[in-house]
Amino acid sequence: MKSKVGGKLLGVTLSSLLVALVGLLLVIQYLAADQILEWHRQRVELVARLVLAEYQGKIGRVQQAASLLADNPSYGELLASGNVEALRSLATPLMKATGLHILTITDFQGVIQVRAHDPGALGADISSNPLVRAGLNGKEASRMTSWKDTIALSASAPIRYQERVVGVVLTGLLIDRGFVESLSRPGAEVAIFFGNRLVVNSFKDLPETALNKIRRSKDVAAAARNHHERVQSLEFGDEAYTITFLPLEEEEKPWENLIVVGVNRRELDPTLLALKLIIFGVGGAAALIGVLLNFWLSTGLRRQIAYLAEGTRQAATEELAGDIPVTSNDELGELAESFNAMTRALREKTRLLQEERDRVAANADFLSMIVHDIKAPLTGVRLTIEALEDETLPPEIHHKLQGIIQRSEGLLLHLHNVLDLSRFESGRLVLKPEEVPPGFIIQRLLHHFGPLAQHQGVELTAQPATDLPPIRVDEPSLDRVLANLLVNALAATPRGGAIKVQALLLPSNHREVEIVVSDTGCGLSPEEREHLFEKYRLARHKADGSGLGLYICKTLVEANQGRIWMESAVGQGTSFHLAFPAANGGDAAAPSPEGEASQSRGRELRS
Amino acid sequence: MAAWPAGLYQVWQMETANPMSAWILVIDDDPWTREALVSILRRAGYQVATVDDFEGEPDPGGYPHRFQVAVVDYHLPSRTGLEVARQLRELQPDCRIVLISSELPQLADMAGQDPVVDRFLAKPFSKDAILEVIAQLCLPEMK
Numbered sequence: 228m229k230s231k232v233g234g235k236l237l238g239v240t241l242s243s244l245l246v247a248l249v250g251l252l253l254v255i256q257y258l259a260a261d262q263i264l265e266w267h268r269q270r271v272e273l274v275a276r277l278v279l280a281e282y283q284g285k286i287g288r289v290q291q292a293a294s295l296l297a298d299n300p301s302y303g304e305l306l307a308s309g310n311v312e313a314l315r316s317l318a319t320p321l322m323k324a325t326g327l328h329i330l331t332i333t334d335f336q337g338v339i340q341v342r343a344h345d346p347g348a349l350g351a352d353i354s355s356n357p358l359v360r361a362g363l364n365g366k367e368a369s370r371m372t373s374w375k376d377t378i379a380l381s382a383s384a385p386i387r388y389q390e391r392v393v394g395v396v397l398t399g400l401l402i403d404r405g406f407v408e409s410l411s412r413p414g415a416e417v418a419i420f421f422g423n424r425l426v427v428n429s430f431k432d433l434p435e436t437a438l439n440k441i442r443r444s445k446d447v448a449a450a451a452r453n454h455h456e457r458v459q460s461l462e463f464g465d466e467a468y469t470i471t472f473l474p475l476e477e478e479e480k481p482w483e484n485l486i487v488v489g490v491n492r493r494e495l496d497p498t499l500l501a502l503k504l505i506i507f508g509v510g511g512a513a514a515l516i517g518v519l520l521n522f523w524l525s526t527g528l529r530r531q532i533a534y535l536a537e538g539t540r541q542a543a544t545e546e547l548a549g550d551i552p553v554t555s556n557d558e559l560g561e562l563a564e565s566f567n568a569m570t571r572a573l574r575e576k577t578r579l580l581q582e583e584r585d586r587v588a589a590n591a592d593f594l595s596m597i598v599h600d601i602k603a604p605l606t607g608v609r610l611t612i613e614a615l616e617d618e619t620l621p622p623e624i625h626h627k628l629q630g631i632i633q634r635s636e637g638l639l640l641h642l643h644n645v646l647d648l649s650r651f652e653s654g655r656l657v658l659k660p661e662e663v664p665p666g667f668i669i670q671r672l673l674h675h676f677g678p679l680a681q682h683q684g685v686e687l688t689a690q691p692a693t694d695l696p697p698i699r700v701d702e703p704s705l706d707r708v709l710a711n712l713l714v715n716a717l718a719a720t721p722r723g724g725a726i727k728v729q730a731l732l733l734p735s736n737h738r739e740v741e742i743v744v745s746d747t748g749c750g751l752s753p754e755e756r757e758h759l760f761e762k763y764r765l766a767r768h769k770a771d772g773s774g775l776g777l778y779i780c781k782t783l784v785e786a787n788q789g790r791i792w793m794e795s796a797v798g799q800g801t802s803f804h805l806a807f808p809a810a811n812g813g814d815a816a817a818p819s820p821e822g823e824a825s826q827s828r829g830r831e832l833r834s
Numbered sequence: 835m836a837a838w839p840a841g842l843y844q845v846w847q848m849e850t851a852n853p854m855s856a857w858i859l860v861i862d863d864d865p866w867t868r869e870a871l872v873s874i875l876r877r878a879g880y881q882v883a884t885v886d887d888f889e890g891e892p893d894p895g896g897y898p899h900r901f902q903v904a905v906v907d908y909h910l911p912s913r914t915g916l917e918v919a920r921q922l923r924e925l926q927p928d929c930r931i932v933l934i935s936s937e938l939p940q941l942a943d944m945a946g947q948d949p950v951v952d953r954f955l956a957k958p959f960s961k962d963a964i965l966e967v968i969a970q971l972c973l974p975e976m977k
């Protein structure tokens with residue numbers, strides 16, 4: 228069972244399934260990847276916030292350290308009394324205890340009295356330092372400041388003694404690699420810009436080009452309007468980072484000091500890969516299940532289609548075989564049932580048709596049997612009459628006996644008409660075309676009908692042209708046609724009239740031999756002519772009571788590839804014309820001048 | 835005559851019997867045809883024997899005459915004229931056969947191809963037709 232439609236159907240379903248699935252998977256993958264990136268972004272922001280909190284914690288610590296030191300009452304007292312040595316010995320151990328990198332104490336003029344982290348520069352006036360200035364003004368302050376080569380996170384606090392600012396404590400943490408590493412978290416790196424300059428970072432082996440990239444992306448982020456756009460992807464060599472920017476302090480110049488937080492995207496790749504694997508794995512499994520389901524579902528369809536195709540093919544090319552199996556209970560199944568109903572109806576019709584044909588054939592057989600049954604005794608009757616004629620009989624008896632014989636001839640002709648018609652209509656009329664010389668046929672006709680014409684007082688003559696080519700016809704058919712025409716002519720022609728049978732070559736492109744039977748009878752009116760060759764036309768001639776004669780003539784002539792037509796004038800007679808193709812296309816019988824001459828002379832046969 | 839197991843075997847001899855004239859056998863089950871043929875053939879100077887059927891196996895020695903021509907009807911009650919003609923030919927190889935029939939036209943072709951049948955005449959035929967055929971078949975014999 229091969230079904231091309233089934234295969235196509237399967238292909239269409241499978242490919243549409245596949246396309247839909249792939250589309251769905253792509254959408255899911257896109258959405259999921261988007262979601263994961265969003266999560267990543269959120270994580271980056273969270274990390275950034277943590278980093279910021281850590282940074283602010285460090286500021287707080289520095290600030291707190293400054294405050295604590297400044298609040299120590301002995302500091303103010305010692306500073307006021309100018310006991311710098313005691314102050315230094317007091318302050319120096321504190322630096323280590325607080326983990327500060329920077330610890331400087333100035334007097335109320337901003338002159339350095341103690342430098343716990345570095346013994347140098349004592350006595351220098353640093354009152355211009357903004358932090359020191361704030362301290363001298365009795366305020367606490369903290370900020371990122373440049374410190375020698377690097378930068379530091381510094382804070383200041385005023386030292387009071389008896390409600391008077393007697394000095395300033397300046398504390399600080401160096402912002403070095405250690406600092407940024409303490410800010411960074413696993414998988415996240417930190418870099419710090421100060422005064423628009425990338426000062427320090429915890430990125431590993433960051434090349435110069437990467438630094439440039441960071442600077443450029445910082446500018447992009449600075450120009451960004453919303454917070455979201457500050458998160459960017461950057462690739463440094465093998466590593467890819469998602470970075471965000473945390474501007475610090477200075478509200479008028481927010482993008483000069485800032486922290487850069489970069490989260491390594493490496494952690495993202497396995498997640499995305501896992502996502503893809505899961506999505507496409509699940510999708511593939513779904514597709515496989517879909518394909519299997521489709522196969523399972525379409526097998527029934529394909530089988531039904533194959534049965535239908537096979538059934539239709541058989542019905543078209545072979546015969547209306549039995550029903551095809553109905554294997555599905557859907558529209559296809561209904562189609563198959565309709566097909567079965569159709570073939571059943573067709574089988575029934577075919578059977579009826581065959582029965583009808585058989586009936587017609589049986590009728591023909593029956594008829595031919597009847598004709599046979601009539602002919603056998605008719606032979607006896609005829610021969611008996613003819614035997615009687617040999618006796619010496621009075622002329623009027625002889626005349627009547629002749630009449631009986633002729634009537635029986637007419638009777639036979641009718642029987643043969645009916646028989647031929649029934650054979651023709653049942654498709655059993657066997658024609659055996661042979662080459663027949665028309666002159667011979669006409670002579671035989673005259674020989675047969677001569678006595679009848681003589682008996683009726685009608686002159687029967689024949690004028691077959693010489694050198695006529697033979698015609699290709701079934702001889703019994705031609706005999707029957709001519710007999711019918713002659714019987715009709717004899718019936719239409721009154722005593723003393725004449726009947727002429729001619730044969731001549733038609734001067735047409737296709738060589739045809741024309742046979743004309745003309746009488747000097749009463750002729751036919753146009754109305755009578757109209758339906759002349761139709762079956763069961765109203766009979767005008769008694770001899771053709773059933774009206775079958777001319778219909779049979781037309782049927783037989785046309786069955787022999789001939790033509791029949793008639794010409795008539797009321798009161799002047801009727802002529803029937805037959806035309807049959809000459810055998811061999813008439814090549815051998817092209818009329819020579821002699822032929823024409825002999826044709827015009829004619830050969831007169833007188834009965 | 836006892837050799838003809840079934841059917842009627844009748845012999846007509848002319849009153850002025852010419853022992854040299856040919857013998858004709860007519861086999862037909864229609865009595866009118868038989869009698870008319872006898873009448874016609876006798877008048878034409880032949881000696882005639884008739885049988886209405888040809889059943890069973892006749893004794894070869896039982897034939898009363900040597901026939902020049904047999905006129906055999908195709909449609910006989912017990913068998914076909916062709917079978918009868920074959921049997922006749924075996925017994926009297928010189929006998930010419932004229933098959934007469936009112937059967938379908940195909941029979942004429944069938945009989946025409948059968949070497950047993952010398953002539954075929956379609957029923958109903960005229961007196962002239964049968965006399966002409968018989969005369970033609972007797973002619974070589976006469977000569």
